[in-house]
Amino acid sequence: MLKLTNISLTFNEGTLDEKKALNDINLEMEKGEFVTVIGSNGAGKSTIMNVISGNLIPDVGDVYIDGKQVVHLPEYKRSPYIGRVFQDPNAGTAPSMTIEENLAMAYSRTKKRKLSLGVTKKRKEMFKEHLKTLDIGLEDRLTAKVGLLSGGERQALSLLMTTFTEPNILLLDEHTAALDPSRAELITNLTEKVVRESGLTTLMVTHNMQQALDLGNRLIMMDKGKIIFDVSGVEQEKLTVQDLLNEFQNIRGAQFEDDRVVLG
């Protein structure tokens, strides 16, 4: 479904600030696979997300979605295949527009936008049904401006906006990191539910090691622009946080450094 081959990307090449963000990354994801990505600061987790979504163009390497080479396509041409939830709850929604308008915009992601009404009666019903699955009462507030919602509600809405059109690839960029623990749990549960029900191919970056182990059926550890550890299936299920830290130390001979990491 998603294939990255020989991806390398260097920022500020040839200057003192040169930074190898990605160093010969190869990654292949099957349809329906749920991959969690962990790694220390500056490991290249977010960069890899941006390379897949088209925000960044790699120096070398190819990106294939469904067998189609997309590395030269700008972000807006790739987004029909890719759904993305950002870390910042404000990033995924338009605050001065209503909930139904936001959903209507997300609904147009996979099609060409036309000069017909974005919010119709029929769509309203559909939006309502989808909002009900969130179970936080948003279905009764269709015409409320999104700016009035709390961070958790906005993130739940972003998640719904991204997933209800069933993208080929779902990118989750630390999407629970900016929320308080109870809201984060709500979003985590929703994520787990929607990915399972729709069988979405998912790549999730997280700083929460336990979350990385609980969710998904494959785990990738990154460091200094390389994938240093890749485990899936039964093996992944048996792992513990301590195993991960030990693993890192074995490979790198150094302590896992991340001021934001959440161990348990």
Next chain:
Amino acid sequence: MFISMFGAVESGVIYAIMALGVYLTFRVLDFPDLTVDGSFVTGAAVAAISIVNGIPPIYATAMGAIAGFIAGCITGLLHTKGKINALLSGILMMTALYSINLRIMGQPTLSMLNETTIFSQLESMWAATGIDSFLNGLLASIGLEQFPSTWAIVFVMIIVTVLIKFITDFYLKTEVGLALRAIGDNKKMIRSLSANTDTLTIVGVGISNGFVALSGALYAQLGAFSDVNMGIGMIVIGLASVIIGEALFGKKTIARVTLAVICGAVIYRMIVTLALRVDFLDTGDMKLITAIIVITALVAPKTLQIRREKKRRSEKREQLGRQAEGDSHA
């Protein structure tokens, strides 16, 4: 008095189309577009030169609007593809248009006094209906002595402007329109939802300047002349209309705001007309008056709100204080 107010409404309704254009860029796209000062004249110049050369006024007007649309698209291109700052791309286009407008007209001022304009056509059609004499009769019965020469322009322009308002309302609710609004609200998001923000911005700024140029084309025909300097300060007038409208009529929904902008444009003309009747002010003070109106419309609502909040808080404090007192007595 009545006649000058009537004139204010007449030109205000025409300015309202320009104000709708300014609303599209400043508010919807969040793009401070200064092309307006130039594209207003471009509309006027194209319409005037076409009319002088014998093209039917309705086509001349449409051509003026299209010229403005193209000018706006170029501003959009400069900003999106040329990566020039929004303000600067507008200023550059405005400067370029000054020379272009001179070239279009071939001279700094072009008179249409002896030409058939869209309004002179309208008036001759209107005269047959007899509505004028009826309305003027009404005015005479309430004791007015001077009458407007024709009601045609006001009536037809209100219909045209309201029609444009409804089309704009609808457009902003379509799938394309929603994406356009999202550009001004959350560009990063709408790009991740597969909208080509560059193309949308170009078209959006184009439509905005199309409206502005249409307004310019009509305004030139109202006064029967086009002047290369007639656009100076137009952007501030447009902004004044948007801000006055929003301050007075609110901005809850799109339909409400566009109506507010139209009313804002008319009210602006009325305020200016009234101000110019004050003895110690003359026409040269108009820009100063405009600036003061805009500042007032920007500052007054916020000051009022702060005062209301203060009052609410002090009332609440008093209420709680009384309650506490009551409790301690009990």
